Amino acid sequence: MAETSSDAVVAALTESLGDLVITDPALRAQKAQDRSYHPGEPPLAVVRPSSTEEVAAAVRICSLHNTPVVPRGSGTGLEGGSTTSAQSICLDLSPMDQVIEIAADDMYAKVQAGVMKSSLNTALQPHGLMFPVGPGVDASVGGMTSTSASGTTAVSYGTLKENVIGLTAVLADGTVVTTGGITKKSSAGYDLTHLLVGAEGTLGVITEVTVKVHPIPETAQVSIWSLPTLAAATELVVAALRSSLRIARVELLDELTIGALADHNGMTFPVAPTLMVEFEGNDADVAAQFAQFSALAGTYAATLADQATDPAESARIWQARHDALPASLSLIPGSTPMISDVCVPISRLAEAVLAAKQDVDEAGLIAPIVGHVGDGNFHVAYVLPPEDVETFEKAKAINQQVVARALEAGGTCTGEHGIGSGKVTSMAEEHASAIPAMLAIKQALDPQNIMNPGKVVPDTGL
Amino acid sequence: MAETSSDAVVAALTESLGDLVITDPALRAQKAQDRSYHPGEPPLAVVRPSSTEEVAAAVRICSLHNTPVVPRGSGTGLEGGSTTSAQSICLDLSPMDQVIEIAADDMYAKVQAGVMKSSLNTALQPHGLMFPVGPGVDASVGGMTSTSASGTTAVSYGTLKENVIGLTAVLADGTVVTTGGITKKSSAGYDLTHLLVGAEGTLGVITEVTVKVHPIPETAQVSIWSLPTLAAATELVVAALRSSLRIARVELLDELTIGALADHNGMTFPVAPTLMVEFEGNDADVAAQFAQFSALAGTYAATLADQATDPAESARIWQARHDALPASLSLIPGSTPMISDVCVPISRLAEAVLAAKQDVDEAGLIAPIVGHVGDGNFHVAYVLPPEDVETFEKAKAINQQVVARALEAGGTCTGEHGIGSGKVTSMAEEHASAIPAMLAIKQALDPQNIMNPGKVVPDTGL
The missing domain is CATH 3.30.43.10 (Uridine Diphospho-n-acetylenolpyruvylglucosamine Reductase, domain 2)
Structure with missing residues (x-):
């Protein structure tokens, strides 16, 4: 044969x-x-x-x-x-799971692409350092880099974009390039590091990543606030961001998410638009920030539902946030998720979330909403029952509406999940003027179109 | 004819x-x-x-x-x-000097490329906002973006890379692209924004820039510290960066710079390796941070030479730092500068600065040294007398040694001044493995090689 x-x-x-x-x-x-x-x-x-x-x-x-x-x-x-x-x-x-170097004084770590965020943090912990950036789910540093991921800490520590300072990657012809370096900054040459961050393997395979690492704060305090309306929640966050407060994390959870968490995690908070807020620093600093925020929160009729500084208790509360997706999925047994991941200017967040909620309700879907509200990024998690084509199509249509509305508001079709195969059309709409340049770069670096073809950029038809 | x-x-x-x-x-x-x-x-x-x-x-x-x-x-x-x-x-x-939009709640500003940093700050001030990033000298936002500039505030606010979220640019064929957007983050498509930041017009002409803006802090306090040795100064900075302190700025000035400033600005500080340190926040916060830093400084035998929280007095002290270059030039009437701009891991900074100093002394040159020590970035300002070829050649040779030593230490040939025509060879050495990819991108976006040819990347010979 x-x-x-x-x-x-x-x-x-x-x-x-x-x-x-x-x-x-x-x-x-x-x-x-x-x-x-x-x-x-x-x-x-x-x-x-x-x-x-x-x-x-x-x-x-x-x-x-x-x-x-x-x-x-x-x-x-x-x-x-x-x-x-x-x-x-x-x-x-x-299998590329080796932490290559931890430079504690220079505050960077170099890892192979397959190293999990949790493993990196385990390696950093004895040095009093951490890598706080990334999604709630544990993920590989290479994967997070490839999708330009972020998560709850982006409001204070930035995304992978702001934290990756160098890369090793294999290009389409098998050559190995190292980009960036180990210094905190550089103006030397084209920024290939950032070109590869978020390119999802379509321009090269990221094999090693050098990231900034950060001191573990002495104290972190999480607090849970119930707000009368979603608009009040976003207005409070804008006011806090514009003040002298330094917010480490601020997350929005809608009523449906709060309900799902009560069932799934036993975290019972008042069923209301809810903010989870974290401050970091030393004890006195955190106490002062919390007092300042509490006063501000009062002016938006926010009420304190819970707070914790004990690390175990804090971790339990944050785990609830990270479990928002499984908790949502548990609303329908056997379901899979489709997730909107739009990001809008914060001033447009409340209207964007409310419009999405209305779409979801009108379509009779189950779709809890959570948001990295300090960044204007929110997720609608459409819970898809197994083998239910009608719900799937409804969710897809609403997802498209949510994206269209975000683009109208000056937003982006993806804050942190990336384009993959699912958002290629939306990306091409969002960056219409830049598509020819993106395709020229794709063609220049991958003339055979063998690097993860069909992802991120529209297929060049090669 | x-x-x-x-x-x-x-x-x-x-x-x-x-x-x-x-x-x-x-x-x-x-x-x-x-x-x-x-x-x-x-x-x-x-x-x-x-x-x-x-x-x-x-x-x-x-x-x-x-x-x-x-x-x-x-x-x-x-x-x-x-x-x-x-x-x-x-x-x-x-002439492109229009501030296009200030979005105070969303904390971004969109400007034409020719807007000066000072003009942007004048426009932001009534909103309680500022754009703190950039060199001591006033410069245009487009120029700063094109060179990926930074300055004294990079240690806390990042460089232009971390602060530019969107661009409008004209490509080599005259088409206009908009990249990025107005949201705080996005994972949508190739990061053309960062490809253009630092490309110095070789891939496109940046015509509009959208930058993150930041709240004006309630209080800022600058303090001047004299250190027994340069090594003690860098060790103190590393310790501070690894603590819970949040350093807004930290600058190193060598003895020669301190002397030049005394002559030029009347700023008389003890002639010693000197740190200028700034903390920001509200009054209580700044006082607490200063107390914490003072205790730490004591363990490195640092002595307090001056401090100020009064805005006018702070500005006067900072002006001295920004005048380091003119003050240095005033050491030789009619002189022009050549400036090293290397950046190394901070743990290697003391040895790099000391080696540069020794080179300078051995060659009998006048070349004060200042550093953005929190980033590991330092400048050797070779003061070149007019029409003095011998000094020029000596300075050039030492500049090359400083760069070579920085690259050996894992550093970069330019922290913030860019490549221009002066550092093309050094850049090609620093990023040897990435040069083919850079040239492929240059060729893809500028096939005629008309965009600022001869700058940043080695000439393609087209």
């Missing part, structure tokens, strides 16, 4: 990388998609490299065979960024 | 843009170079647009005539980024 070209690429990979190349059907099926509703097809093979050189070898072979390469971190993506096609190779970077 | 091709481009520009096109020899000579020692040749003409559309028209015509376009802000560059060649057109963006 003649060897097909798919056989050929797998054979060549196996010859080069041996048992790092896995064709077991169960593993291929498992690595075909992320946590979202976007369907994938099992790839030709899963390659599990543990070094940049092995990634380079794999990409070089895929380039020779004109075979798509889909890099994958921990697989927690929500927009299909790591879904594979039947003719592609999944590059599973999770 | 036959029309030369230079005549043709000027004629076409004039036909399109009328008296925005100026061929007056005095103006052309004046716009031929920046504040550095890098020589320029008077361009064919100076075009002074006041809108993006006029920039686009000019670039389109230059593209048709294959004529280099050199954008220029306030001309305060230090690496020849805006020097013109005899066959080029200078695009003087200083």
Whole structure:
């Protein structure tokens, strides 16, 4: 029987990388998609490299065979960024789990792409340092970097964009580039680091990441505030951001989320638009900030529902926020999520959330809303019952409306989840004038269009 | 007489843009170079647009005539980024001086590229807001963006990279792109904003910039500390950065700078390695931080030389720091500066500064040293007497040694001044593995190589 070209690429990979190349059907099926509703097809093979050189070898072979390469971190993506096609190779970077360097005095850490955020923090903790940026779910540093992720701490520590200072990446022809460096700043040359952050593997496979790390604060205090209206909640946040307060985190949870958390986590707070607010610093500083915020909160008729400085109790409260998605999914057994991730100027947040809520209610959907309100970023989590095409289509339509409304308000179709395959059309609409330049860059760096094709930018049709 | 091709481009520009096109020899000579020692040749003409559309028209015509376009802000560059060649057109963006929008609640401002930092701050002040990022000298927002500038506040507010959220730019074919947006974060598509920040007009002409703005702090306190040694100074700064203190600014001045300031500004401090430290916040917060820092400073044998919270007195002290360069130049009448701008990991700063000092002393040069020590960025200001080739060559050699040593220490050849024409070779050495990708991007976006050719990246020889 003649060897097909798919056989050929797998054979060549196996010859080069041996048992790092896995064709077991169960593993291929498992690595075909992320946590979202976007369907994938099992790839030709899963390659599990543990070094940049092995990634380079794999990409070089895929380039020779004109075979798509889909890099994958921990697989927690929500927009299909790591879904594979039947003719592609999944590059599973999770074996790249080494913390390469912790430079405590210079406050950076260099890790392989597959290192999980939790592992990095475990390694940093003895140095009194932390890497606070990222989603509630544990995720790989490479994956977070590739999607330009952020999470609850972006309001104070920034996103991955502000925290990645250097990268190692494998380009489409298998060459290895190092970008940026280990210094806190540089004006030297084109900022390839930021070009790769958020490119979701479409311009190169990120294999190593250097991130800024931060001192662990002496004290952190979380407080829970119930607000009379959503508008009052966003107005309070704007006032706080414009004051001398330094807000470490501020999260919005809607009534439905509060209800879901009561069922799922036993966290019972008044069913109202709710803010979770955190201050950091030393004891006196945190107490002073909390007092200042409390006075401000009073003027917006906010009432204090709970507060904690004890680390275990704080962690329990924050876990509730991070469990918002599973709690929401538990509202319908067996459900999967579709999630809006728009970001708008904060002054437009209340109207955007209220309009989304109205859409959801009118369509009879179940879709709790949470928001990184200090950034103007909010999520509508459409809970999709299994095999329910009608609800799926309704959710998709509302998701599109939410995005359209965000773009009208000067916002973006994705604050932190990335484009993947799910938001390509929205991205092209949002950045219409810049698409030709994006495609020119894609073509320049990946002329065969083998790097995670079909993701982020509209397909060039090569 | 036959029309030369230079005549043709000027004629076409004039036909399109009328008296925005100026061929007056005095103006052309004046716009031929920046504040550095890098020589320029008077361009064919100076075009002074006041809108993006006029920039686009000019670039389109230059593209048709294959004529280099050199954008220029306030001309305060230090690496020849805006020097013109005899066959080029200078695009003087200083007439683009309109503040387009101040969104106080959403804390961003959108300005034309020629708006000066001081003008932006004047416009922001009534809103209780400020744009704190940038060099000591007043400069245009577009110019600062193009060089990825920073200055004394980078340690707390970041550089232009962390503060620019969106751009309008004219690409090499005259098309207009808008990148980024007005939200605090986005994961939507390739980060063209950061690709253009620091590209010094080699990939496109930045015509509008959207920046984050920040609340004016209630109180700011500057204090001056004399240290026994340079190493003690950097160790104190590392300890402070790793503590719960939030340092707003921390600057290092060497003995020679302190001496020059005494002569030039009448600021008399003990002649010793000196730190200027600033804390911001409300009164109680600033007092608490100052007390905490004072205790820490004592353990490094630092002594307090001065301090101020009064805004006028603070401004006077900070003006001294911003006058470090003119004060240094006043050491030799009629001199011009050459300035090293390396950035190293902070743990390597003391050795890097000491080695530079030794080089300078051995060569018998006059070259005060100041540093944005919280970032590991320092400047050696070689004071060049007029028409003194020997000193110039000595300074150039030492500058190269300072850069080489910084690269060996994992540093960068430029923390904030950019590459211009002066650091192209150093940049290519620093980012050797990334040069092919940078050139591929340059070629993709500027196939004729008309956008500020010869700057930032090695010439493609097109």
